[in-house]
Amino acid sequence: MAKIFFRLVLGGLAGKALGLLREVLLAALYGAGQVVAANRIALTATLIPINFFTADALSAGFLPLYVQYRQERPAMAHALYRTVHLLLAAFSLMLVVALLFGRHMWVGLLGPGLDAHTAGIAASMLGVAAVGVPFYVLYNLYTLVGLANDDVRLINLRASFQSIGLICATIAAYLSGHVALLAWGFTVPYIVLWCWGAYWIRRRGYLRVGDGAPVQVTDRAGAKLALSMFWRRLRPLLLIPVILQGSIAVERAVSSLLGVEVVAATEYARFVVDSCMALLAAPLGLAGLASFSKMKQSEVAGGLRRLIPPVLLVTVPLSLILCINSRGIVTVLYARGQFDDRAVDISSVMLLGFALGIWAQVLGYTFVKVLNARGANFQVAIVMALSFSVPMGLNLLLYRHWGAFTLGAAASVGGLLMFIASARWLAVLRFSLGLIVVLLPGVLAAIAAGYFLSGPGVLRLAASSAAILVVWMLYIAVVPQLRRTFLSSILERFKQSPTPVPQESAVAGK
Incomplete structure (x- = not known):
């Protein structure tokens, strides 16, 4: 798990920089x-119905079952892939038609406070983004096929390529004056990624086993059995997308x-927090899906106890830095050009709220996976229903x-409940x-130090952040219990990193 996690993190850094x-x-x-408001509404209107049907179906329904079948019954793994691929292709084409014909009504439901002009811009952008739906959905399937083979290249490529597309679309929209071009920053990258993903999984032979020949499953009974097992895994999760996407709406x-x-x-505030989630929670969750599914039941609790201390070591001071310096961070990142003082005020207040629970969201997301x-x-299903x-x-x-x-x-609050x-x-x-509880005195001391040095300007931001980190590390170093807990967890991780936990567990299982 450690090796997969660090490869996902390193790959995500380039995407987050872009x-x-x-x-x-x-x-x-x-x-x-x-x-920007119209663009946010249009992208949300595109992603909500996609994730409503596919997010948990792929990550929680398809991936663990596909990994299991690849180890035990490769023909069934191929049957599962072909069946899910066909279902997703059919679903996404129907969704394109629904979004194109119902885009004005959908925008009206998601943005009841928008004026007519902004809603019209959002509807036109939604029409463009809808074209990219099939390519987005199928590329997500390809990334999980790669992950099942311990290949994170397709996952790492997505964020960088999508950001490049959005940057080019933003420049094109500004220079041409046609703001609807912003939506092509979503559609075009996923068309290209879909082509590359389909080529990549075949070039790497991920759909081949044994002597290298493709696994052929012509028996309808095999496909029906694979679909039945997929549905059995997915059925308890059907409530999750309703609540999750309803919460986003x-x-x-x-x-x-x-x-x-x-x-x-x-989204300006969310980007800062989501970057942390993407670099920590998402890699931990995906690595956990690929590795904890191969562990024995007796190994799970021990693995989690080794995982929790390093995660808290990183996420707690990160949360404190973002909370105490929310205005300074927003100012440094965004306060230029058309981003005025009112935008700074609103974004910094929202960043404060989002940052309060980063540590809980990272742990909670990992535990759910x-x-x-x-x-x-x-x-x-119960956890997600409560937390959303x-x-x-x-x-x-x-x-x-x-x-x-x-x-x-x-x-x-939702992240805390999930945790x-x-x-x-x-x-x-x-x-x-x-x-x-043991960490709380260190949290209070770090808050005091960071708040005392916080203020406007890059130097005050750097001083406050450094003070929080120094106090935090000193507290851990001087408390024997924490020193032993964190050092033993980190040393254990380094010992395991040359040989990932999933492989060891798979060998032990055999």
Whole structure:
């Protein structure tokens, strides 16, 4: 798992660097106005129905079963791939038609607070983005086939290529004056990625076994059995996309009711937090899916106890830095060109809310993926229902009182609930809470040091961040329990890194 995780992180760094350039460029050219708000609504309108049907179907339904079949019954793995590929292709084509014909109504539901002009721009962008749906869906399937073979190249390529496409589209839209070109920054990259993904998995022979010949499954019974097992895995998760995508839709609708600036600023703030999630939570979760599914039941708790301390070591000070210096970070990243003081105010308040729960979101997401890997999808459904329905209610109840801060704070509450519930199912809640209690004095000391040095300007931002990190590391170093816990976990990781846990577990299983 360690090797896969670090390869995913290193690959994601290039994508996040390009993503930062994309967001900075978008902020400078368009600020937090109508064009950016329309673009956010259009992309959300495209991704919600995609993820509604495919996100958990692929990551939690397809991948663990495909990995299992590849080890035990390669012909069934190929039958599962072909069946899921056909279903996704048919679904995505139907979705394209639905989005094209219903784009005005869909935009109206997601952005009830938008004026007619902004809603019209969003609808035109949605029409362009809808064309990229089949390519987006099938490329995601190819990335998981690669991951099942310990190949993260396709996953790592996605973020960088998508950011390059969006950067080019932003420049083209600004120079030409045709703002709908922004949406081609989503569609064109995925057309190219789909072509490359289809070529790559065949070139690498991921659909071949044994003597290298493609596995042929002509028996309908084999395909029917593969689909039946896939459905059995997926069935407990059907409630998750309803709640998850409903939560995203409510968040977008609430932001539109608070103003177009809030719609645009949400993603500027989210980018900072999502970058941390993409570099930590997503690699941990995907690596966990590929490795914990191969572990024995008796090995899971021990693996998690080795994983939790290093994650907290990184995510807790990161959360503190983002919370205390939210305004300074937003100013340094975005405050230029069309990004005015009001945009800074809104984005920094939202970043504060989102950053409060980063540590819990990273751990919670990882734990959920471990539950998926162990086939505990019913428990996952309960965890996800709790962690997304509560924030949905908070957004609807409190947005008139807390304003833009509500969106970030509700997301942090959801992350905390995800962490608590999933840790409880995995029997590591007491261990995690005990570690957090011991860390609390260090958290308070780091907050005091960081707040004392915080202020406007890059130097104050750097000084505050450095103070938080120094105090945090000193506290861990002087507390014997923490020193032993963190050092033993890190040393264990280094010992395991030359030989990944998934391979060891697979050998042990044999």
